[in-house]
Amino acid sequence: LFISFILRDGTALSLDLEGLNEQAATHITGQKLNEIFDHLATYSDTVRPGITRLVFTERDMEARVYIKGLMKEAGLVVREDIMGNTFGRWEGSDPKAGTVMSGSHSDTVKLGGPYDGALGVIGAISAVKFLRNQGFQPVKSIECIMFTTEEASRFSIPCLGSQGMTGFLKPEVLDTFKDDNGSSFREAANAAGFTAASAQEFADKALMKDTDSIAAFLELHIEQGPHLEAEKKDIGIVEAIMAPALLRVEFTGRGGHGGGMPMSHRNDPALAASELAILNEKVTLATGADESVSTFGLWDIKPNFYNAVPRSVRVDIDIRDSDKERRDSIITQTLDGAKAIAAQRKCGHTGEIKFEYPIATSDKKVLKAIQRATDALGVSSKRMVSRAYHDAAFMAQLAPTAMIFVPSKDGLSHHPNEHTAPDELARGVQTLALTIAQLAGS
Ligand code: GLV
Ligand code: MN
Numbered sequence: 001l002f003i004s005f006i007l008r009d010g011t012a013l014s015l016d017l018e019g020l021n022e023q024a025a026t027h028i029t030g031q032k033l034n035e036i037f038d039h040l041a042t043y044s045d046t047v048r049p050g051i052t053r054l055v056f057t058e059r060d061m062e063a064r065v066y067i068k069g070l071m072k073e074a075g076l077v078v079r080e081d082i083m084g085n086t087f088g089r090w091e092g093s094d095p096k097a098g099t100v101m102s103g104s105h106s107d108t109v110k111l112g113g114p115y116d117g118a119l120g121v122i123g124a125i126s127a128v129k130f131l132r133n134q135g136f137q138p139v140k141s142i143e144c145i146m147f148t149t150e151e152a153s154r155f156s157i158p159c160l161g162s163q164g165m166t167g168f169l170k171p172e173v174l175d176t177f178k179d180d181n182g183s184s185f186r187e188a189a190n191a192a193g194f195t196a197a198s199a200q201e202f203a204d205k206a207l208m209k210d211t212d213s214i215a216a217f218l219e220l221h222i223e224q225g226p227h228l229e230a231e232k233k234d235i236g237i238v239e240a241i242m243a244p245a246l247l248r249v250e251f252t253g254r255g256g257h258g259g260g261m262p263m264s265h266r267n268d269p270a271l272a273a274s275e276l277a278i279l280n281e282k283v284t285l286a287t288g289a290d291e292s293v294s295t296f297g298l299w300d301i302k303p304n305f306y307n308a309v310p311r312s313v314r315v316d317i318d319i320r321d322s323d324k325e326r327r328d329s330i331i332t333q334t335l336d337g338a339k340a341i342a343a344q345r346k347c348g349h350t351g352e353i354k355f356e357y358p359i360a361t362s363d364k365k366v367l368k369a370i371q372r373a374t375d376a377l378g379v380s381s382k383r384m385v386s387r388a389y390h391d392a393a394f395m396a397q398l399a400p401t402a403m404i405f406v407p408s409k410d411g412l413s414h415h416p417n418e419h420t421a422p423d424e425l426a427r428g429v430q431t432l433a434l435t436i437a438q439l440a441g442s
């Protein structure tokens with residue numbers, strides 16, 4: 001497996017991926033990577049094992065300084081956009097050949113682990129640093145990216161940075177979705193020094209120009225599920241990303257005293273929501289597909305006391321699938337079901353789609369490059385679907401994209417015990433390095 005390089009002094013070199021593999025195995029080690037992850041984990045509002053780094057908090061700002069420092073140390077030219085998306089660029093020898101981009105996010109959920117997001121950011125910088133040290137001179141430019149707030153952990157809505165870059169952002173969410181203290185993204189960003197006078201200005205200025213020049217986007221990530229570990233595979237080659245839709249349904253009723261109000265007089269919204277949850281489970285299971293999933297994860301019941309008949313219930317419902325038609329059919333059946341249940345139980349009701357993200361399909365050429373990298377490294381791989389969403393889901397709508405997964409111990413993530421073994425981390429970064437080399441090398 002030969003790929004061509006042009007060295008910094010201008011001489012062309014055809015390098016055996018196999019040879020680069022040996023170098024990668026020596027220079028990209030789990031120990032070196034974990035030194036970085038351990039340091040990054042100190043920027044946290046909770047003590048380890050639980051890591052809490054919400055976007056635009058002091059800890060996030062400190063982590064950003066650290067990551068920009070790593071980018072500079074790797075010889076990259078750093079820039080930030082208006083939403084705080086951060087780029088480290090290595091100019092290729094042909095300015096017209098386009099850019100290979102790779103990255104992920106550095107914010108976390110509350111009490112998350114050290115690798116969700118961070119692996120894709122640190123991994124890209126480490127891979128690029130390795131290639132530089134090898135004397136590799138890319139033909140295409142290479143950019144490492146840290147996206148602003150992939151996690152919904154502060155503003156209840158995910159991937160704001162990548163949505164902004166790719167034009168999927170509905171600007172009003174930057175004002176209407178609030179954190180626990182009532183601040184909006186716009187307010188928090190302004191306080192952190194990313195200033196815009198309006199949500200629209202954020203959206204307008206974050207939007208990437210010249211997206212045709214993105215030759216490829218790669219995101220390295222932990223699997224966050226049990227499949228690679230169970231099948232003893234080193235690397236997941238992600239062919240598609242399931243995308244969520246968020247439904248919000250609210251039922252209302254008269255309420256009343258838990259003893260005084262006879263059953264026959266009630267129009268209990270909690271019972272309506274419960275019936276909807278069962279209906280939704282049935283229609284989700286009815287697809288027969290393992291990738292069809294629905295979660296009634298948030299119940300906001302008022303007044304939420306044991307001897308008061310509820311007066312209102314709001315449920316937020318996360319619905320995902322790898323097939324858009326199937327997902328949309330579950331959405332329709334759930335919203336129709338809510339209407340019918342409300343009518344039958346004489347409850348008031350509203351139902352709406354809060355967001356609905358696109359399903360992402362990976363690019364065949366990028367998948368092939370990852371496969372060649374794993375073959376050259378002699379590591380095992382498995383084609384799979386990402387059940388979690390990622391910034392890559394938005395990048396994939398504009399650019400040839402694929403993701404690289406490494407195993408998650410016990411399938412855990414969004415959890416303090418999230419763990420990936422040092423060798424597994426290293427194999428992920430080595431795979432990324434060899435993939436970038438192929439895609440940017442000519
Ligand atoms: C977040 O990563 C999600 O998939 O919900
Ligand atoms: Mn996450």
Ligand code: MN
Pocket residue numbers: 105116117150221390
């Ligand atoms: Mn993530």
Ligand code: MN
Pocket residue numbers: 150388389390
């Ligand atoms: Mn995610």
